[in-house]
Amino acid sequence: MTATPAHAETTVAVLGAGPSGTTAALALARRGHHVTLIGPPPSHADRRILLSGSAIAALSSLDIDLAAVPGARQIHRIRLATRANQPVESLDFPGLTIGDHQLRATLVDAARSAGATCVEDSVTTITPADQGADLALASGRRFRTRHVVDARGHNDSANKLDSAHNVGMRWASTQTFHTNAPLNSPVLHLAIPAQHTPDQTPFAVWLIPAHDNAVTITIIHNRQTVPTDEQALKLALDQLDLHTTTPPGLTPANSASGGPLATTYNPATITIGPALPVGDAAGLVNPFTGEGMSYALDSGRHAATAITTHPTDAANSYSRALERSFVGYFETSRHAVRRYQLAWRVLAAAAHNDHPFIAKTRRAILLPEGVTGLADVARLDLDDADTLPLKPFLLACDEVLASTVRHDWPFLARMLLSDIGDTRRRLRPAILFAGATLTNGHTPDPSHATLVAAVELASLAALTFLTTARAPTTCLRGIDWATTTVILAGDYLLAEASRLVAAHSPAYSFSFAEWLDDLVAFRSSGDAITAAGIDIFETLYEFPARLGADIAQCDAQHGQALRDYARHTGRTFLHGEEVLALQHQRTRLDTTLDTLIRHHISAIPSSALHDNDERRRQYHRQIKACKSEHAHVHDHLRRLPDNNGGRLLAAFLDAAATPGLAGLNRPASGCSFNKSRQPDHRPTR
Structure with a gap:
């Protein structure tokens, strides 16, 4: 990435170079805005991620053809597994899998080609200013911007999550493994606690096929009950051993890593402060499966549209767009978080x-x-x-x-x-x-x-x-x-x-x-x-x-x-x-x-x-x-x-x-x- 000088001015600063941030930067640059995309390079090992049909469509609207990206793999269905004594269900799911580093590089290159300036750095403080905000970066640089899009994922300063929304916090632990046989389609395991065990916490495990007989395993869990990523992956592997959907001969290809997921959207976070939170930063994550890619891409596009069409009232315009696009989603998420065990019981009973x-x-x-x-x-x-x-x-x-x-x-x-x-x-x-x-x-x-x-x-x-x-x-x-x-x-x-x-x-x-x-x-x-x-x-x-x-x-x-x-x-x-x-x-x-x-x-x-x-x-x-x-x-x-x-x-x-x-x-x-x-x-x- 190229550097911009200190004390620079920009129309829109996008914080975070993940999928939601790069999508917002690309959409804004395509509409003629002076955009600065600020985000550090990835600190974790490359991992395989799953994109749904709606996520692919969101990128296609920005002329991004992921199917043509080297290493992308199209899929047509996912398999749903719950308890060991239950059959495995196949669900139609047109989409593709891709390495998250490859996706990031593709979107960053597209944003730069559209005119966005990219800065490999991180923002330490956001200070409201007249008609915008001042940004202080870890390197000492400073920016003044008219609009801020916050795509840094979950962090307390960005999200201002209250105690009720902290109840909705989950943790994603992930690791890539070599296998002795390829995995043909992604698998979602919903691990439901046994009967009469209210103290146990349900969790979800994803198996995403990668190249060369490799698979990325991600577990969405409660960090309070499973304190380390290594313990979480062991829990995931124990769950997978119960099912024939698990490919044989799993050996680690890299170390385990993880990060927080905020699974409860709070409308108040949209209109508080100078930044428009998108993706994980806005709590746009499914509380059951941890899936948030499609919501991240859509929210990035909505933020770009709000800034373009209603520059003086972007926050309210963005909030209305989210409400229209995700009718019932946010309320479903809040209900699920508040009645988490009950929601899982119902979902498990209805699994097949x-x-x-x-x-x-x-x-x-x-x-x-x-x-x-x-x-x-x-x-x-x-x-x-x-x-x-x-x-x-x-x-x-x-x-x-x-x-x-x-x-x-x-x-x-x-x-x-x-x-x-x-x-x-x-x-x-x-x-x-x-x-x-x-x-x-x-x-x-x-x-x-x-x-x-x-x-x-x-x-x-x-x-x-x-x-x-x-x-x-x-x-x-x-x-x-x-x-x-x-x-x-x-x-x-x-x-x-x-x-x-x-x-x-x-x-x-x-x-x-x-x-x-x-x-x-x-x-x-x-x-x-x-x-x-x-x-x-x-x-x-x-x-x-x-x-x-x-x-x-x-x-x-x-x-x-x-x-x-x-x-x-x-x-x-x-x-x-x-x-x-x-x-x-x-x-x-x-x-x-x-x-x-x-x-x-x-x-x-x-x-x-x-x-x-x-x-x-x-x-x-x-x-x-x-x-x-x-x-x-x-x-x-x-x-x-x-x-x-x-x-x-x-x-x-x-x-x-x-x-x-x-x-x-x-x-x-x-x-x-x-x-x-x-x-x-x-x-x-």
């Missing part, structure tokens, strides 16, 4: 539960993308001109959803809004409502957002009773944490949805209550109703379209065409789920073929679970059914006006039918009938 609601909850909590960030098969293919009229209405719906659930059940906000940046292109009930109103020439009014948000809350609640009851199992301390969570969340969602309708749209209270009664009635008979899945999805899709038709004052024939369209679109969606499940691909419900059959969501015979020939026959049958429904729904669309609303509903239908339509062009030999992506049931050691 294939209930759709539990599966989506697990992704919302463990994965940086949340729920919808990976479900790319469910997107509307529309031009921006067609979606632009929807934006005010859908943003109003999102605001109601967030304000309703984010404080009491924050992980539900993650499930509802984890893809808020692409809110106009998701398969969601609000699109059906908006499409119905647009077909009659009415632009969806944000004043109806509360009513439609209530429908979306109730639709999520439908996932909680989508499956039939399971047989009693052995439960921790006599409590089935997974089932309890599902029941409580479902009751909460239905209660909040009903409250919103009664308070803001009382004229629709009766029809709303009838709709909820229909949804519950379809599952009340349990195993006696094999068509309940079809009935539920018909009803879920029909009601928001019916509401839109009523509010837009459609005539009887028009309204009937909308209802017929929505019912058959629901059937099309379920057939698409069956096509995905029969190939053992991730479904949009985050469930498996076994669950679809066992809980009578699908009428596919149980023989398809074990007979490949039957599975192949069912695959072609469901593709044919999906194609037939898709064509039938287009007949209903021809009864509707050919306008923006009709195009929106046609795009919704095509997205619902995507798996089945894609299967039409895939030869049978290309279908992975024998390649199961269900949990790996290999015996453990």
Whole structure:
């Protein structure tokens, strides 16, 4: 790095040359700011790190192609392990692994090429000054700057963490090992204490594959119970010995090292002091897994945007951007920290539960993308001109959803809004409502957002009773944490949805209550109703379209065409789920073929679970059914006006039918009938 003279002036000083700091410096320099990036060289040995799809996308927006960086390795899934007697689950996780020194060098070079000045030094004091701050460096140099971005990781002076947030402190200990065999995909071990041991602390262990039969092992733990990095790594190795996911012949390639992680974001830290904290410095770390790379990169970009667009009020602008981007994340983190043992118990109980609601909850909590960030098969293919009229209405719906659930059940906000940046292109009930109103020439009014948000809350609640009851199992301390969570969340969602309708749209209270009664009635008979899945999805899709038709004052024939369209679109969606499940691909419900059959969501015979020939026959049958429904729904669309609303509903239908339509062009030999992506049931050691 090149040096800058003492007593220099700069527009923005970025403190810390880690991922969040270099990303902020690069984004700021690209926007024409005079940027000085100040940070010492790495003091630890190189280690392998994991970047998610969202982290890669954040860097791609800055023209950084990590896949082209030497040593980067693409991965497609991670494996999740808990107790030794539990199967290992495979989760779709498009991303890559890279050495952290290589990532840092790539970003520093990009920032320097964009015009940033790089200084290998550390800041000792930050003193507020008129319209900025004065910085004192360890070398004796001094800088005056208009803005400060603090990306130095956790330190008390930078974060001003209060005692409540110190409860959320974790420690990451890491070490690289040589192995006798390569590790094909990353592994996340969630080490849950045994029953009746409240004094034990849960921890997470990551195995990240590196080059030349090497693996980086990182343990996220409580420093108070495991005081040294060497002891922490021994604890990690003892845990890994319980599972067959551990590569054989582990021998140390370097010494253990570690550092603190602040896992609780505090909004007060954003607006206190002259610096904008990003990444770890802001507490943007998952309290369960220790993952913070995607949050670090996103927060660095948000800080650069706030300084550029609101230079006189950057702190408040940055704080608002974080709240919008990470809806429910911060509250989930705070709840997890305050009820850490309970949160781990629930997560452990749900680790291998294939209930759709539990599966989506697990992704919302463990994965940086949340729920919808990976479900790319469910997107509307529309031009921006067609979606632009929807934006005010859908943003109003999102605001109601967030304000309703984010404080009491924050992980539900993650499930509802984890893809808020692409809110106009998701398969969601609000699109059906908006499409119905647009077909009659009415632009969806944000004043109806509360009513439609209530429908979306109730639709999520439908996932909680989508499956039939399971047989009693052995439960921790006599409590089935997974089932309890599902029941409580479902009751909460239905209660909040009903409250919103009664308070803001009382004229629709009766029809709303009838709709909820229909949804519950379809599952009340349990195993006696094999068509309940079809009935539920018909009803879920029909009601928001019916509401839109009523509010837009459609005539009887028009309204009937909308209802017929929505019912058959629901059937099309379920057939698409069956096509995905029969190939053992991730479904949009985050469930498996076994669950679809066992809980009578699908009428596919149980023989398809074990007979490949039957599975192949069912695959072609469901593709044919999906194609037939898709064509039938287009007949209903021809009864509707050919306008923006009709195009929106046609795009919704095509997205619902995507798996089945894609299967039409895939030869049978290309279908992975024998390649199961269900949990790996290999015996453990």
